[in-house]
Amino acid sequence: MKHLDPLELDAARAGVENAHAESCGACGSAVAELRSLAERLASASRIDVPASVDAAILAAVPRKRPLWRIWVAAAALLAVANGVGTVRFQPRPPDVVDAYRVSLRGGDGAALARACVRTPFLAIVLGAQDETRFSAIDVTIDGGAEAVAAWQVEVKGNAQVVGIEGGEGVWKEPAQYDPEALNGGRVVLAAFTSAKEPPIGRVRVARLHVVSAGAPEVTVKLVAAALPGGARFVPKVETGGTK
Amino acid sequence: MEEKDGELVERARRGDEQAFAALYRRYRDWAASLALRFCGDRDEALDVLQETFAYFFRRLPSFELRAQLKTFLYPVVKHIALNRKRARRSPAPAAEPAVQPPDSAIDHLLGGLSEAHREVVCMRFVDGLDLAEIAEALEIPIGTVKSRLHHAIAELRRRKSVNLPAPARAEGVE
Numbered sequence: 001m002k003h004l005d006p007l008e009l010d011a012a013r014a015g016v017e018n019a020h021a022e023s024c025g026a027c028g029s030a031v032a033e034l035r036s037l038a039e040r041l042a043s044a045s046r047i048d049v050p051a052s053v054d055a056a057i058l059a060a061v062p063r064k065r066p067l068w069r070i071w072v073a074a075a076a077l078l079a080v081a082n083g084v085g086t087v088r089f090q091p092r093p094p095d096v097v098d099a100y101r102v103s104l105r106g107g108d109g110a111a112l113a114r115a116c117v118r119t120p121f122l123a124i125v126l127g128a129q130d131e132t133r134f135s136a137i138d139v140t141i142d143g144g145a146e147a148v149a150a151w152q153v154e155v156k157g158n159a160q161v162v163g164i165e166g167g168e169g170v171w172k173e174p175a176q177y178d179p180e181a182l183n184g185g186r187v188v189l190a191a192f193t194s195a196k197e198p199p200i201g202r203v204r205v206a207r208l209h210v211v212s213a214g215a216p217e218v219t220v221k222l223v224a225a226a227l228p229g230g231a232r233f234v235p236k237v238e239t240g241g242t243k
Numbered sequence: 244m245e246e247k248d249g250e251l252v253e254r255a256r257r258g259d260e261q262a263f264a265a266l267y268r269r270y271r272d273w274a275a276s277l278a279l280r281f282c283g284d285r286d287e288a289l290d291v292l293q294e295t296f297a298y299f300f301r302r303l304p305s306f307e308l309r310a311q312l313k314t315f316l317y318p319v320v321k322h323i324a325l326n327r328k329r330a331r332r333s334p335a336p337a338a339e340p341a342v343q344p345p346d347s348a349i350d351h352l353l354g355g356l357s358e359a360h361r362e363v364v365c366m367r368f369v370d371g372l373d374l375a376e377i378a379e380a381l382e383i384p385i386g387t388v389k390s391r392l393h394h395a396i397a398e399l400r401r402r403k404s405v406n407l408p409a410p411a412r413a414e415g416v417e
Contacts, residue, residue, distance in 0.1 A: 006396035007389060010367065030400075037352065037399070038368035044348035045276040045369060053289050054271070057296050061263040094330060101286070102331070230286050232293075 003027050009034060056234060095224040096176075097232055100150035100192035104230055109192060113176045116152060117188040135159070135216045136209055139167070139189070141225070142202040143235040150192035150226040151205060153237055157218035161187050163209035170195045171205040188223065198228060202238075252308045263303075267296055270312060273370065274320050280349060280365060281324035287331070291324045298323070310379055313372060317380040355402055360395035367392060 004012065004020060004027045012021040013034040021027045095116050103109025139155075141148050155161060161182055166172040175191035189206055210216050222237045246265065254262035271292065278291035298319055299306075308315070353361045366377045374392070378385040 006393045006400070010392060010396060014367075014371075034368075034396070040352055041349060041365060042276075042369045044352065045280045045365075047272075047275045047279045047285060047288055049271055049275050049289065049292065053293065054267075057267060057293050058260075058264055060293075060297055061260050061300055097290075098330070232286065232290065 004030075013038065050231075052234060053232070056232075096150045096152035096190035096192055097224045097226040097230065099190070100226050101230040103192060103194065110176070113190050113192065117176045117181075117190050118178045132211060132213060133216065134162075134209070134211050136207055137216065137218055137239050138204050139206040139208065139220050140202055140204045140238045140240065141235050142238065143200065143225075143227075143233065145200065146227055146233060146235070147198040147200045148203070148225055148233065148235050149195075149198050149228040149230075150190075150224075151235070151237075152188065152190035152223040152225070154221045154223050155187045155189065155208065155218060156221070157210075157212075157216065158214075159210035159212035159216040159218050161208050161210050164189065165207040165209070167204040167206050169199050169203060171203065175206050190223075192226070196228070248312045249308050252303070252306060252312070256303050256306065263300065266299075266312070270316060273313065274316055277317065277320045277370065278324045280369075281321055282328045284331075287324070287327055291320060291327060294323045295320050311372070311376055313370065314376050314380040317366070317370075317372075318382075353399075356395055356398055360391050360398065363388060363391040364395045364399075 003024065004018065008018065009021070009027065009030050012018040012027075012031045018027075021031050093116075094112060096113055099109040099112035099116055101109075102112050139153065141151055164174050164177055164182075164187075166174045170193040171191060173191075175189040177187055177189050181187045191205065208218070210218060218239060220237055220239050222234065225233050225235050227233045248266070248269075251262045251266050251269075255266060274295055275288055275292045278288035278295070279285065282288055282291060295316060299316065306315075349361075349365070353364060356364065362381070363377060366372045366380070367374075372380065374385055374388050377388045381388070
């Protein structure tokens with residue numbers, strides 16, 4: 001009796017009716033083995049996607065926009081495309097979570113963190129000197145019931161950041177930043193800790209010293225953060241303590 | 244009745260957030276497990292999942308669904324996962340040998356097969372793609388897919404991972 005070849009066995013595994021497989025013990029057994037292998041492979045690669053990841057992905061879904069905004073976006077895209085020739089698919093650049101994971105594996109995470117905070121200089125123009133105001137702004141991160149082990153934020157606004165201090169506890173050392181970016185309108189800060197139990201809840205991670213013409217308007221936006229162990233996480237970032 | 248991918252894509256292209264969410268939920272688990280197969284790390288796999296759908300959402304305005312959505316997403320997941328795996332190794336080459344992930348259960352089940360053969364077996368057995376869909380996702384002739392699958396199953400048999408009957412003819416196989 002001629003047995004089924006591997007492709008015929010696979011077809012039978014996938015549910016294609018085959019009279020031979022049903023009548024031949026050897027082939028029927030082989031089909032069952034292939035089915036078992038398929039189940040074990042599926043089980044080995046199964047992964048639970050946390051609700052926080054669902055939320056982060058669906059939050060990035062583009063919203064329906066008024067027609068004029070679509071035209072503006074299209075014009076901007078065209079300008080970019082003209083500048084670079086083609087728009088290519090680019091994976092996300094590394095951030096502090098990647099640096100933290102490298103560190104957890106014994107690598108030089110600090111070097112990668114320094115690369116993450118390199119920022120193109122973005123000049124801002126201050127107003128009249130007699131309105132110049134110096135302020136300190138605290139940056140706090142609130143992980144709720146979770147501890148934050150790595151964080152990266154982007155600071156933008158009408159003020160020049162002229163100094164960056166550390167925060168409290170495990171964050172007392174100043175975060176990584178690009179000194180070249182100081183005096184510009186945008187600075188990226190990043191830090192991670194090797195502490196086994198970083199603080200839970202709201203914690204001050206940095207203090208920014210800024211100079212501005214009039215009241216400083218500074219926004220601090222989360223770029224990335226991780227829980228101990230390296231899982232991505234989205235804590236709250238707040239600013240305060242302006243004086 | 245479940246809405247077809249093409250209908251959801253069309254609605255999503257018009258900015259329907261519910262359609263985006265439905266597509267995401269339909270392919271989320273599959274894309275995450277595929278990413279895990281390529282990068283071997285759970286956290287990395289979740290990052291790959293995020294990047295994959297961010298890319299898909301960006302592409303949607305000009306996207307035309309010509310086959311199963313899986314055949315579009317497959318190379319995207321693979322590309323991002325392998326890029327991240329390479330990037331993960333590059334910053335600290337000296338420390339890397341100590342951090343290679345241990346052999347996974349998939350390695351245990353398919354160890355010994357070449358990468359190309361493993362990939363086709365997983366696409367067929369785990370992802371449930373048919374031969375034409377595998378050919379499209381990998382951009383290779385369908386004959387090559389048949390050949391790889393044939394040899395992969397034969398190799399599993401040779402290694403007694405799967406107890407197959409005596410060898411059969413390989414007619415029609417390239």
